[in-house]
Amino acid sequence: MKSIFFAVLIIATSASGQQCNQAKILNVRTSTSENSKLNTETAFIIQFKAQCQNNARNVPFYAEIDGKFLTSSADATGENYEISWSEPIKKARSGEIKVRIFDEEGYGAFRKAQRSGDLSSSKDLQTVTFYHQGSYKGPSVQIEFLVTVLFGVIFYFAKSSMNKIQN
Amino acid sequence: MSAKSSKSKNLSQEEEALLQDYSRDLSTKSSAFFYGNAAIVSAVPIWLFWKIHQMEPTNNYIYFILGTLFTAYLISFAYKNVKFVLKHKIFQNLDNVFPNEKEKKNEDRSLKKKNEIAEYEATTYSIFYNNSLFLFILLVASFVIFKNFTPLFNYFLSMSIASGLLALFSTSK
Numbered sequence: 062m063k064s065i066f067f068a069v070l071i072i073a074t075s076a077s078g079q080q081c082n083q084a085k086i087l088n089v090r091t092s093t094s095e096n097s098k099l100n101t102e103t104a105f106i107i108q109f110k111a112q113c114q115n116n117a118r119n120v121p122f123y124a125e126i127d128g129k130f131l132t133s134s135a136d137a138t139g140e141n142y143e144i145s146w147s148e149p150i151k152k153a154r155s156g157e158i159k160v161r162i163f164d165e166e167g168y169g170a171f172r173k174a175q176r177s178g179d180l181s182s183s184k185d186l187q188t189v190t191f192y193h194q195g196s197y198k199g200p201s202v203q204i205e206f207l208v209t210v211l212f213g214v215i216f217y218f219a220k221s222s223m224n225k226i227q228n
Numbered sequence: 229m230s231a232k233s234s235k236s237k238n239l240s241q242e243e244e245a246l247l248q249d250y251s252r253d254l255s256t257k258s259s260a261f262f263y264g265n266a267a268i269v270s271a272v273p274i275w276l277f278w279k280i281h282q283m284e285p286t287n288n289y290i291y292f293i294l295g296t297l298f299t300a301y302l303i304s305f306a307y308k309n310v311k312f313v314l315k316h317k318i319f320q321n322l323d324n325v326f327p328n329e330k331e332k333k334n335e336d337r338s339l340k341k342k343n344e345i346a347e348y349e350a351t352t353y354s355i356f357y358n359n360s361l362f363l364f365i366l367l368v369a370s371f372v373i374f375k376n377f378t379p380l381f382n383y384f385l386s387m388s389i390a391s392g393l394l395a396l397f398s399t400s401k
Contacts, residue, residue: 205280209367216360223357226317 081113081120084164084186091191103153106145107160107189123168125161125185130168155195161185258351262307263300269359270299273366273387281370281379291380295387302391306358306398307351315350322346358394365390 088110094100111122118139124131126146133142144160163171163185171183274292277283285292322342369386377385 205367205371209364209371212360212364212367216364219357219360223314223353226314226321226353 080166081111081115081117081164083114084120084122085112086110086162086187087112089187089189091189093191093193095194100150102147103150103193104145104147105158105193106143107162107191108141108143109162109187109189110141112140121165122186123163123165125163125171126158153193155193157190157192160189160191162187162189258311258347261351262304262311262355265355265359266300266303266307267296269303269362270296270387270391272363273370273383276370277379277383281382283379283383288380288383291383295383299387299391302395303358303362306391306394307354309395309398310358311350311354314353315346318349319343319346358398361397362390362394365393 086109088108090108092106094102094104107124111120113120119135122133122142122144124133124144131144131146133144135142144162167183167185171180171185174180174183274285274296277292278285283292319342322345366386369389370382374382374385
């Protein structure tokens with residue numbers, strides 16, 4: 062009984078500590094939210110498929126963005142991963158965004174290199190570069206204001222013509 | 229006595245024309261034209277309140293009908309008043325257009341012609357002036373003054389104030 066129990070524990074721990082050997086990142090897709098009128102924050106999403114030589118699934122991957130690290134989440138198949146984050150609309154920058162993706166080993170090596178100050182030795186699995194064109198903030202002048210001003214101008218024209226007739 | 233009274237009752241054609249000219253009463257054609265235009269202009273804000281202020285016509289058709297009828301009445305009142313004032317001003321200005329037709333035999337014809345022109349111009353100008361004023365006041369009232377009110381109150385108050393002010397300003401000379 063005890064042996065069975067320990068065997069189950071060993072399997073469980075080895076499964077959770079499973080590493081992805083020679084991971085290949087495929088089918089990278091990126092998306093960002095572009096309408097500030099419908100959202101309170103700007104969301105950035107990177108989705109990809111990871112194929113491991115040892116067929117490991119649901120393994121952690123790490124993304125480095127501007128010195129900050131995020132962990133990935135996987136779907137039910139364990140092969141499709143997603144890394145996402147959000148920023149306040151005013152702070153979210155537009156333009157080119159570079160995201161470096163690491164596996165667990167690469168992440169450990171990168172952190173070591175960061176502490177030592179020598180980042181040249183760190184090697185990522187893939188660098189994803191995508192472009193965020195910025196959020197649409199709506200027209201700078203409200204349309205009802207423009208229409209009211211337009212009708213005000215038309216009325217002014219009518220009134221001045223009427224004054225000419227009466228005088 | 230009876231002969232005198234019958235004479236005063238039988239007005240000449242010229243006197244009748246003069247009375248008609250200086251009266252605020254409209255011909256049937258002018259009335260129909262004014263009421264038709266007033267109804268159209270009063271109905272236009274329904275689209276605004278339906279699409280922008282989210283007042284569904286199926287739920288609020290009674291209020292829309294009442295508001296349109298009330299506003300149309302006041303707008304047509306304003307049309308009539310402004311037309312009356314403008315007609316005489318335009319008529320006076322037309323003396324410069326027909327300066328040579330002062331001979332007796334042509335006088336009636338020129339007067340009739342000037343009257344028609346003045347009538348037409350005053351009618352169209354009254355409609356243009358009152359429509360622009362009504363829509364301007366309505367936009368200011370619904371988007372600025374009453375923008376935080378519920379749509380129904382916004383509709384009634386904006387329409388009442390716009391048409392009420394229109395009728396009030398039309399009574400001035």
